[in-house]
Amino acid sequence: MTTFAESLKKEIARVARKELRDEIGALRKTSLLQRTEIAALKKQLKALQSQVNRLGKVRPEPARAALPAASAASVAHPRGKPGRKVVFTAERLKTQRARLGLTQEQMARLLGVSSLSIWKWESGGAAPRASRVPKILQLLALGKREALARVEPEAP
Template sequence: MTTFADSLKKEIARVARKELREEIAALRKTSVTQRSEIAALKKQVKAVEAQVNKFGKAKGRTQAVRTAPASDLSDTPIQTKGKPGRKVVFTAERLKVQRARLGFTQEQMAKLLEVSSLSIWKWESGGSAPRASRVPQIMQRLALGKREAESLVAA
């Protein structure tokens, strides 16, 4: 009797697998098309984000140029985006991040900021900090775009 029960269980499992195979194939096909659609949508989102960032940076540069000429920046503290009364603080980490963003060596960054490369090294390592009178000029130069910074270094 045991062999009959085992045979019956095996036959039922085989028939169930056979019926499910067609349904699973349809689900797999749907899943593949959905995954490819998701990948295409991710690419589109990435492209749109890149355009938004590009336009946002261009807009930010034009507003900064219009609202605060270079001669006025030396006298006033630099403020964060639209938050009055908050000064931007110079940090070694910010300098490292900006140098990496620009793709500059320490020598190129030194030329951009009009200091020695040893000063850049000391500032990045946290061994020292720039003079308070130089911080606004340094922060202004760090806020430049890559092309503007490269043109200043080349000049």
């Protein structure tokens, strides 16, 4: 009787493996389809993120050159909206410096800091002290001619 019981157990195990094989195959197919779909969605997300970044760079900044550079309050609240501050960002400093046609060294001379500080601010490695931010924002609000005129007298 033991051989009958053993052969019955073996047959049950064989049938179970056979049925599981079919089910596992279906699960593998489903899993593969889901993985490929996830990969496609990741590619689509990456493309959309790069498109958003490009559009963010293309978006024109508000015309701050038209603002008078006389007071820090006019820079802190553009277009007369109280409660809305202009915030210092590394990217803005870099683009505005390029727009003004100034080198990092010239910008540093105008602000009374080292060119290394300008480089660190632009690369995001450091942030300027809070006491320097209004002066930086005033300088960034200048027009190209006015900024170059301020640099010329200080040139050796």
